[in-house]
Amino acid sequence: MLEIAIKGSKKYWIWLAVLLTVMAVAFAVYIDQFMNGLMITGMSRDVSWGFYIANFTFLVGVAAGGVMVVIPYYLHDYERFHRITILGEFLAVASLIMCLMFIVADLGQPVRMLNVLLYPTPNSMLFWDMCVLNGYLFLNIVIGWKVLEAERNQVKPPAWTKPLIYLSIPFAIGIHTVTAYLYCGLPGRGFWLTAILAPRFLASAFAAGPSFLILLCYLVRKFTKFDPGWEAIQTLSKIVCYALIANVFFFFCEVFVVFYSKIPGHMTHIQYLFFGLHGHNALVPWMWTSMILMFIGIGLLVVPAFRNNQTLLPFTCIMIFIGTWIDKSLGMISGGFVPNPLHHVTEYAPTVPEVVISLGVLATGLLILTVLFKLAATVKEEVRG
């Protein structure tokens, strides 16, 4: 099936070349980081995780978001998702590979990363995160590939894929729950120390993932002969709408608890993010932008006339994607570390090398996504044609 990937239009090859160039530049910068250490990043003693872990967290959500097409199709036989289920699974694959790359980019001693396997430590949430992320990646590769291959050969997928598909559902919930547990089980970090964190992560994931999938459906329709179907997109947009409302609702639950109880260790972080603390306010414009984007997104999805407008919908999805990205990557990480446990304020901003390396990871993900989507779209064209 992979031979499909090496037959493409000029546009296809130019796009791959662009991505490969970004990857090459980023790799050169990464060599510098590898040789000289994480000193090239904006991270510090106080803000010890930054852009890499932020993007990792967000992309785990995008990967988990794929389950929003798997559940309706496989559990509820929702036929309209028949054509896009494979897209959701392949999006999960690309996102998870990016997640793993971001983790490796963040390690101080990447050559030692297999120590996590050599000395398995069940009391560390990072160990479980590794298990569920790799498990979910494996499941999606196997399921996506086997189902697509079966479709190409016009036979039923092998029976053993069914239990794997069912297994992938708790895994999808699991990857984001465990990722939230990385943060919310730490005693000294008031911003993360809340039971709402995992539900909130899932809600924002089910908004960000499907809204990105809608955008991808538009692109697939534009660049290939395969049409994912407007009705499927409409259902997806409703899922995004409810998930986004849940995300904002959960956030306000948190805001109420924190500001009504007035416990300083919990308040200072949200104050820092939205109003600034002791004159430090780098994230204030970002956080308000995020809030505004999410509210506009809700407005444009709740009203049917806006939601069903084919021209407007992609722009709505872009807004929601950016809004949730700021919320869960920039805000979630910096918010937890600022102020530090001693209530000193050290702000964080990524450096240029850090951003370039991140773009390299993103380009790798998009390359994988492009190839996988090309496979899917071509197979679907073949079968229909």
Place this chain on the structure above:
Amino acid sequence: MKNKRENFLNKSSRRGFLKAAGISAAAIGIGAAPAIKAVSIASGGGDAVSNMPVTTPKAEVLKAKRWGMVIDTSKITDEVVEGVVAACRNAHNIPDFDHKPDEKKYPNTRPVNKTQEIKWIWEEHYKYAFPEMEDEFLADKFKSLPFLVTCNHCKNAPCVQACPTKATFKREDGIVIMDFHRCIGCRFCMAACPYGSRSFNFRDARPFIEKINPEFPVRSKGVVEKCNLCAERLERGLQPACVEASEGGIVVGDLEDPESEVRALLKENYAIRRKQELGTEPSVYYIM
């Protein structure tokens, strides 16, 4: 004796040995202190091993069921703080980002980012050392008093729980210690520590160490580090470097031994611990 020592070295892993040295130094025998020392250095790694002196004076290994520290805040002055921080820095090859690197030895060293510095023990004011106990009517003498903060060697250490490779582990004598060779630099322990006691080697430390102490490893870039309660000195029968430099302001001893000096101090004085409400059970006490 020599054979026995060599066998032990060959059979056990470096890490296992470090642990064993801490827990059951008695089993090896008091006379074997040099062996313990040799191993404790080797376990840390670095390029110090070859420079290691072969003999050290015989000394009794300092042991405890649970090591603890009592800091008498009335005896900590700015001079004492300076001496303590310098003693710790020299004992453990902690880089000083204010130190100008030797141009010949380390050409083209990039400028430092002070927020990426490494600290094992340092000075804080009351409102930062005890942020949840901030009080607008706090007695004036406490407002400007220097508080020394360091790793609390918690009984329930969140960093030990968070570490995905057991590179940070707790010895049976209560010391929370690290295997610098196993650490992958994920910095989960730094997020987990509620006291900000951990530092990460964002860069190679060597250009910023004025004089390398060959008795302790220089850490490679990309690993986390923190106070080890001078485990390497206790094994040689020496008090921690900070205790020696503190002019009586810091006492280290066995919290589980009712006859120990630390327990005597805690019996007679009102002492507080940092963020006690988190249940981490810090082993560092501050006499107010």
